[in-house]
Amino acid sequence: MYQSLKKIIKGFMPSGFLNKNETLLRSCIAFFYKGGTYQCNLCGFKLSKFVVTENFGSICPKCGSISRNRRLWTLIKDTLKNKKVLHFSPSHSLKEQIQKANTKEYITTDYLGEFQAMKKLNIEAIDEPDNYYDVIICYHVLEHVAQDRKAMQELYRILKPNGVCYVQTPFKEGDNYEDNTIVTEADRLKYFGQEDHLRIYSVSGLSNRLQEAGFKIDVLDYEEDAKNVLGFLKKESVIIASKN
Ligand SMILES: [Zn+2]
Structure with a gap:
């Protein structure tokens, strides 16, 4: 879902805007991962699951930490x-x-x-x-x-x-x-x-x-x-x- 959400948002927003507003974009995506099972110790976000990737393992949707x-x-x-x-x-x-x-x-x-x-x-x-x-x-x-x-x-x-x-x-x-x-x-x-x-x-x-x-x-x-x-x-x- 993380990848498809990113794709959808990238599809209708200009890249300059996205680079400047990465934090905002991440907060939008993170909304779908909100929960109480896991927590990112860098940004403090509590989530139902991490974004799992093959190369980097679990990514925090809010701050992008691996x-x-x-x-x-x-x-x-x-x-x-x-x-x-x-x-x-x-x-x-x-x-x-x-x-x-x-x-x-x-x-x-x-x-x-x-x-x-x-x-x-x-x-x-x-x-x-x-x-x-x-x-x-x-x-x-x-x-x-x-x-x-x-x-x-x-x-x-x-x-x-x-x-x-x-x-x-x-x-x-x-x-x-x-x-x-x-x-x-x-x-x-x-x-x-x-x-x-x-x-x-x-x-x-x-x-x-x-x-x-x-x-x-x-x-x-x-x-x-x-x-x-x-x-x-x-x-x-x-x-x-x-x-x-
Ligand atoms: Zn985080």
Whole structure:
């Protein structure tokens, strides 16, 4: 229903209006999902069901948040006060909450102009000082980066001692899968799962690479939660990379 409602609304409203009024549009769609079984922990909306998609799992119809954003929020929400936070490729719903979290400094960054952000930083050569950020969010970024080892060294460099970098990418079982001869969009989609992905990491493969860059690694592996009020993916892993 979510997709057909979106289609109907897009059919009779000009796109400029829609971009400016996304919040209004979402509120209209969310009306049909109102209920008391589930709740989005980012916008607070209580709903009868989430919008379920194949690629992203459950989407909140009101704020557009996906599982990984809601899960990350449960991890970081009480840790951000007076912290300097750098957020790569920031989703709108998560960004809105972090902006209200009394951080000391909150910088959002995007390289390819796909997300609304304050700075354009190249993760392979980050134009930020050493030992600066307390918290870095680097979700679904590294699989797009050619020199990913360099990027990890850069993340380590700008993270403060005792700082924490939250890392996630799509994951596979076993080892990382990487092949520099796979270069066309069609092949990348076929072998890496998306046209602009350059590899698929495994949790252990990415953890090892982050360790090589100097990070200490903790992995949080989530399994299905029977109640699942917050609409999380059945399985999800988050890598917590910290600096001593
Ligand atoms: Zn929401």
